[in-house]
Amino acid sequence: MTDETERPRVAIVLKGYPRLSETFIAQEILGLIRLGLDVGLVSLRLPTDEREHPVHREIGQVPNYLPEYLYTDIPRVFRSWLKARRLPGYAEARRLFLSDWRRDRTPNRGRRFGQALVLAAELPPETGLIYVHFLHTPGSVARYAGIMRGLPFAVSAHAKDIWTIPAWEKREKLADCAFLVTCTAANAAHLAALAPDPARVGLVYHGLDLHRFPAPPPAAPGGRDGTDPADPVRLLSVGRLVDKKGYAGLFDALGRLRDLAWRLEIAGGGPLKAELKARAERLGIAERIHFAGSMTQSELLERYRAADLFVLNCRVSDDGDRDGLPNVLMEAQSQRLAAVSTAVSAVPEIIRDGETGLLASPDDPEALAAVLRTAIGAPELRARLGAAGEAHLRARFGHEAGIRAVFERIRRVLAR
Incomplete structure (x- = not known):
């Protein structure tokens, strides 16, 4: 990487942030920041949880929230389109979107392209990589925006995002991404079989931050055995x-x-x-x-x-x-x-x-x-x-090794 004053920024694109059910993502973000990565968060949705974990407060960033539904902020989307259409990769991103649209004529597909316009228009100039969690909707937004801006995009894939989208979409995203990491051997084998270059797919367990889950105190001998209704x-x-x-x-x-x-x-x-x-x-x-x-x-x-x-x-x-x-x-x-x-x-x-x-x-x-x-x-x-x-x-399954593995992949992409 370049020195502290010139290092490129990584835009981390998330479906929603913060989320109580996705602490493992926040854990990774905090770990990457602590390893020295300059990150900016982007979320496709506003938060819906009323509370947050301490790890979100430690990250201490408010994401750039893209318009979840384009009609809620038409002026912002229009301004973004005016700016994005002058980007060198806009024509290719539009061609790619129309190809996807012919195979997936859904409002969600159109919304992805609209959000990508806003993302591409609003990314800071020092951005060197778009790194996205989830291969499905967020992956499409990151892919379209990356092509518009001439930036690489990389993916962390998890579960529903892998198994509920068609094979053609997985193949094409795997062909375009700089790398993809996923959190299970079963996921990795499935995606590597679809990838034009299987080496782009890596198995990286999320792991657990054991500092947040310290070992419990010693248990008392004996235990409940299901025979006492008063002590179930x-x-x-x-x-x-x-x-x-x-x-x-x-x-x-x-x-x-x-x-x-x-x-x-x-x-x-x-x-x-x-x-x-x-x-x-x-x-x-x-x-x-x-x-x-x-x-x-x-x-x-x-x-x-x-x-x-x-x-x-x-x-x-x-x-x-x-x-x-x-x-x-x-x-x-x-x-x-x-x-x-x-x-x-x-x-x-x-x-x-x-x-x-x-x-x-x-x-x-x-x-x-x-x-x-x-x-x-x-x-x-x-x-x-x-x-x-x-x-x-x-x-x-400690989390440090996984975060380091993701960091090294990001570092190599930025170095190129």
């Missing part, structure tokens, strides 16, 4: 109330375990709350389930330490959406909390069945119930799995 086993699940988190199947599994003493707390909000509450009522388990809503990291840390067993019933949604490597699994394991999940996407990369946690088949409430029955009734097993999970996490 405390189950915890963390995640948005959306289909890919599999809460409906989890409730179906727990409905088979009414003979055991357990209570479930769910941290996270989302559109399926009313539907899930009704399902719990039908199954006769509503009194045992507490919907706690969204939480900050410090609040979650308390919940992890108070729980006996973590459960995340991941599944592949009908539209192909799925989790990558859920950060909440790493958070739970950092607190020596035994975890039960399903063999979906990258979950087996962190949970080795019978070694660092327990896995069930996805979309199989009966199989999940059997695994939960085993874990609820065996506090010694939970203690062994929790200790092994923590050791595996600390050995392989």
